[in-house]
Amino acid sequence: MSLERTQVINFNSGPCALPTSVLEEAAKGLINYKGTGIGLAELSHRSGYFGAIVNDLAALIRTQLDVPPTHEVLFTQGGATGQFSAVVLNLLARHRLLYPELTDEERVMDYVVTGNWSKKASEEATRLGGGVVNIVTDARTVSEDHKTFASIPPHGSFQFSKKPAFVYYCENETIDGVQFSTDPKSSASFPWEAIKEEDFVPVVGDYSSSFLSRPIPDIARHALIYAGAQKNLGPAGLTVLIVRKDCLVDTDAAAKLGAQPVPITMDWKVIHANNSLYNTPPMFAMYVSQLVLEHAQSLGGMPAITLMNERKKDILYEVLDEGAAKGLFRLRVHKDSRSWMNQTFHVLGEGKEELFLEQADKAGFKALAGHRSVGGVRVSLYNAISEEQTAVLVNFIREFIKQNAA
Structure with missing residues (x-):
């Protein structure tokens, strides 16, 4: 059955839904960018037209997140997973330059493990070597079954190293x-x-799945904030880096002292020196991201986006808690650690979860099945999901509770 865009609501966890008006504008630029007679994806990335997109996109991110002058905004490829490796290589190179006398066993990388993605990042650090991985805390140890990630662990469980090469979360x-x-x-x-x-x-x-959904606390204290674009910002293929300037180091000099060489497309200093244009970047993804941020600005910028997202998650968690109180739902995460962007839960009772997903799909609510590794249901309320669309889903859930709660 063929469906129109207006007949469905896309709750995909990534690539995310994007504003229809943005996609319509992007489609025009894909055919003929700014009256050049050439489509955006056909332009030279060395052209003044595309250079302006790079600079404008960086300026929009800097404005909306209040990025301090101590940090640079860069763009690269490889997704968040690419940064699992780039973080280790760049920051161990920095540490080698600062402390050349230390052995690899004395270089410690601190990882805070609160879910599957931080777990994967810590595993990549172990695989690459060059230092020792210290698990600062593992959220599974404080969950009821000691297997699932269900909360941010209490502060007392965090065991940071004395002087790690970096801390990752x-x-x-x-x-x-x-x-x-x-x-x-x-x-x-x-x-x-x-x-x-x-x-x-x-x-x-x-910050991949919460980037630009609300302000970043203590942004100036971060050495690096990174995000794959495909959650709130734009199409897959683009990765945004907000890097403190002291972390843009000479990795070749570090390699001469024994550090692992850094692939040139992963070298933050090289990316910065070439204004994120060392090689051909994901041009269309960057163009769409620029349009998304201009659209966000027109809605009132970060204050308005934050308020909207807070209201959306509040009405959704309210109805999910109603279902939990009636024994129909089990929310996966403790209340104080719940995500604004990704709401995860199970529907209890023989065949009830399958029924929920089947009825939701027929009602036009798409991509609500949980990740294959954990199952259940997952709603992703990224920026492009409106309050009105969230309310439609809430009404569906409330009716499902009425029909299926014991």
Whole structure:
């Protein structure tokens, strides 16, 4: 059956839904960009036209997230997974330049494991070597079954190294639906108090699935914030880096001291020196991302986007809690650690989860099945999902509860 765009609501976890008006404008540019007679994807990436897109996109991100002048905004490829490797190589090179006398066994990389993506990042660090991986905390150890990721662990469980090469965390776990709180008083916030500012330890935050959904707390204290674009920003293929300038190091000099050589397309200093144009970038993804951010600006920028996302997640969690209270749903994540972007739950009762997903699909709610590794249901409320669309889903869920709760 052929469906029109207006007949469905796309809750895909990534690639995400994008505003229809943005896609319509992007389609025009794909055919004829700014009256050049050439489509955007056919332009030279060395042209002034595309150079303007790179600069405008960086400026929009800097404005919306209030990026400090101590940091550069860069663009690369390879997705967030590519940065699993790039983080290790660039920051161990930095550490080698600062402390050339240390052995690999004395170079420690601290990983905060709160879900499947931070777990994968820590495994890549172990695979690459060049240092020792210290698991600062593992959220599975504080879950009821000691197997699932269900909350941000209490601050007392975080065991940071004395002077690690870097500290790594994932702000929002897309698969599991676990997210750090922006409230510094919350037990689910990131424990900045445990990292001495004067030590200047590089802190890395994977913000892929929450990027541009709300402000980034303590942005200036991060050495790197990175995000794959395909959650809130644009099509897959583009990765955004917000890098503190002291982390743009000479990796070739570090290699002469024994560090692993860094592939040139992963070298942050090279990317910066070439204005993110060392090689042909994902041009169309960058163009669409620029249009998405201009659209966000027209809605009121980050304050308006944050308020919208807060209202969306509040009405959805309200109805999910109603279903849980009636024994029909089981939410995967503790209340103080729940994601704004990815709401995960199970439908209880023989055949009820399959029925929920089947009825949801027939009603036009697409991509609600949970990740294959954890199952269940996952709703992804990225920026392009409107409050009205969220309300339609909430009404469907409320009716399902009425029909199926014991």
